[in-house]
Amino acid sequence: xxxxxDTPQAYPHSRDGAGxxxxxxxxxxxxxxxxxxxxxxxxxxxxxxxxxxxxxxxxADGSWHYMGSPIGREALVRLFASVLxxxxxxxxxxxxxxxxxxxxxxxxxxxxxxxxxxxxxDARGGLTFRTNVGDVVAVDADHPLRFAVEASSGGLKAxxxxxxxxxxxxxxxxxxxxxxxxxxxxxxxxxxxGVASGSDFFAICPMADVERFGAMx
Numbered sequence: 467x468x469x470x471x472d473t474p475q476a477y478p479h480s481r482d483g484a485g486x487x488x489x490x491x492x493x494x495x496x497x498x499x500x501x502x503x504x505x506x507x508x509x510x511x512x513x514x515x516x517x518x519x520x521x522x523x524x525x526a527d528g529s530w531h532y533m534g535s536p537i538g539r540e541a542l543v544r545l546f547a548s549v550l551x552x553x554x555x556x557x558x559x560x561x562x563x564x565x566x567x568x569x570x571x572x573x574x575x576x577x578x579x580x581x582x583x584x585x586x587x588d589a590r591g592g593l594t595f596r597t598n599v600g601d602v603v604a605v606d607a608d609h610p611l612r613f614a615v616e617a618s619s620g621g622l623k624a625x626x627x628x629x630x631x632x633x634x635x636x637x638x639x640x641x642x643x644x645x646x647x648x649x650x651x652x653x654x655x656x657x658x659x660g661v662a663s664g665s666d667f668f669a670i671c672p673m674a675d676v677e678r679f680g681a682m683x
Contacts, residue, residue: 509551509561510630516566522546523570524558528577528598528635547599550575552631576601576634578626581643593647593663595626597634603627605663611644613670622670645670 523531530537530546537543551566552558558571578595585591593605603609603626612625612633624641625633636644644661651658651667659676660669671678 506548507562509549512561512563512566514562514564514566516568519568520560522560524572524575526572526635528574544599547576550632558632574625574633574635576628576632578603578634578636578640581636581640583647591664593644593661595634595636595640597628601628601634603634605666605668607666610666611661611663611668613668 521533525531530543537546546560549561550558551561552575557568558575559566559568561567576597576599579598580596582594583591584594593611595603595605597603605611605626609627612627614623614625615621616623622641624636624644626636628634648659648661648670650656650673651660651662651669655667655669657673658667658669659671659673660667662668
């Protein structure tokens with residue numbers, strides 16, 4: 467599960483698949499304090515010890531699972547999402563001031579479920595996305611769009627950088643909405659098909675490949 471040599475710890479399974487008794491003490495304490503502080507913890511500044519792996523998985527559809535059971539409590543999912551961090555080793559962790567615990571992410575940790583476009587394509591309006599865990603992200607140079615081809619299906623996927631190294635995968639419906647805004651770039655991006663957000667342009671493919679690209683979505 468993890469690239470490090472630590473032996474993953476096994477935590478006992480709770481009856482509802484998302485109870486506190488089966489989780490590390492620091493995470494249980496964090497959950498119990500969830501309603502006291504709604505601000506996002508400064509996980510990027512924490513440097514705790516690596517404490518193995520937890521049997522927690524974020525599926526490709528954005529749903530969270532603990533020891534094989536779905537976590538149905540939205541408040542709990544949002545809390546875990548607030549202490550999520552992806553490190554340089556490519557692993558994704560739940561991070562507290564005293565523990566860093568690896569979890570499994572099938573694709574992106576978040577899903578972009580709503581999109582707003584402030585303006586029209588000719589005016590180079592700005593794009594904003596809302597994720598399934600409540601993040602609101604304005605697309606710009608610090609929060610870019612990224613496009614990738616899915617190996618299994620050959621379909622095109624789009625991601626937006628939310629924070630740190632954590633991305634949100636656009637839903638299929640949003641992909642169609644995003645493509646409807648795409649056009650040929652200007653200046654250094656002339657000859658490329660892509661999406662503009664404010665003064666930034668995010669290329670999808672060369673204009674010569676647009677017909678092939680259309681078949682990929």
